[in-house]
Amino acid sequence: MPALSYVHQLFSADTCQTYLRALRWKERPLQCPRCQRHAVGLWGTYHYRPGLKRYWCHGCRRTFNDLTNTMLAQSKRSLPHWILATFLLCLSCSSRRIARELGVHIRTSYRWCWWLRNAAVSYETDRHVEGTVEADELYHTAGRKGQAPHGGKKSLGRRPRGRRKKREPGRGHYDKDRPAIIAWVSRQGAVVIQGVRDFTVKTVQKAANLAVQAGSRLYTDSASSYRALQGYLHEYVNHTQKEYARGDVHENRAECLFSLLKPYLRVFVASAKRTCLGI
Numbered sequence: 172m173p174a175l176s177y178v179h180q181l182f183s184a185d186t187c188q189t190y191l192r193a194l195r196w197k198e199r200p201l202q203c204p205r206c207q208r209h210a211v212g213l214w215g216t217y218h219y220r221p222g223l224k225r226y227w228c229h230g231c232r233r234t235f236n237d238l239t240n241t242m243l244a245q246s247k248r249s250l251p252h253w254i255l256a257t258f259l260l261c262l263s264c265s266s267r268r269i270a271r272e273l274g275v276h277i278r279t280s281y282r283w284c285w286w287l288r289n290a291a292v293s294y295e296t297d298r299h300v301e302g303t304v305e306a307d308e309l310y311h312t313a314g315r316k317g318q319a320p321h322g323g324k325k326s327l328g329r330r331p332r333g334r335r336k337k338r339e340p341g342r343g344h345y346d347k348d349r350p351a352i353i354a355w356v357s358r359q360g361a362v363v364i365q366g367v368r369d370f371t372v373k374t375v376q377k378a379a380n381l382a383v384q385a386g387s388r389l390y391t392d393s394a395s396s397y398r399a400l401q402g403y404l405h406e407y408v409n410h411t412q413k414e415y416a417r418g419d420v421h422e423n424r425a426e427c428l429f430s431l432l433k434p435y436l437r438v439f440v441a442s443a444k445r446t447c448l449g450i
């Protein structure tokens with residue numbers, strides 16, 4: 172039996188509900204998610220959902236619980252299922268693996284993975300990093316996974332070969348099926364990762380304008396697209412001359428981020444390049 176299955180036993184419905192309650196309300200007082208009033212009281216529990224508390228709002232005279240207005244509100248699966256799915260997704264498990272561990276259908280786990288990722292991204296779609304920002308890029312193999320040339324369902328007419336796409340030498344771009352991924356890592360902690368079609372000056376400038384506050388201090392490697400950037404206090408280290416740090420100037424945080432991102436992406440044998448931004 173896979174080792175991860177044992178983790179399942181650590182989650183009981185009550186533990187998960189308590190955890191979620193703490194996550195949702197933190198130190199704030201309870202608030203009705205419909206009318207935003209604080210005049211609420213307890214209203215029993217659900218016999219079919221152990222641990223989930225129900226509240227009564229004196230304002231709109233309706234009940235709500237810890238899951239109201241969240242993605243999990245209408246789910247027929249229990250909360251431990253969802254928490255374990257999120258946990259496994261963060262460990263870079265594929266949706267097939269998650270389906271196996273949870274005992275749900277593969278389509279269910281695939282849908283859940285999309286919902287969870289979208290929920291994570293939707294919190295801050297227009298995040299700007301500022302202060303001292305490091306930037307680096309990587310090229311990730313991505314193809315027309317699961318896509319017919321003119322839309323619709325792809326018919327291969329044979330079993331898929333299940334081989335990775337072969338790499339071509341040189342810098343990648345969208346048409347070579349190797350779009351770039353740029354990471355902007357603020358030294359204050361925030362990170363923005365963008366998928367872009369290529370790595371030209373125009374594209375990088377556009378990506379920087381979207382992700383980095385103008386006037387920020389920018390540390391990168393010596394790629395010419397970064398050197399042409401305008402609107403930032405830019406300094407770079409020259410990797411070809413074996414220079415990786417010059418005092419405060421380095422991009423080790425960005426490199427570190429990629430060293431974690433690469434094994435995460437490797438699990439998903441192929442990526443769909445339609446997920447790239449249109450930059």
Ligand SMILES: [Zn+2]
Nearest residue numbers: 203206228231
């Ligand atoms: Zn209310």
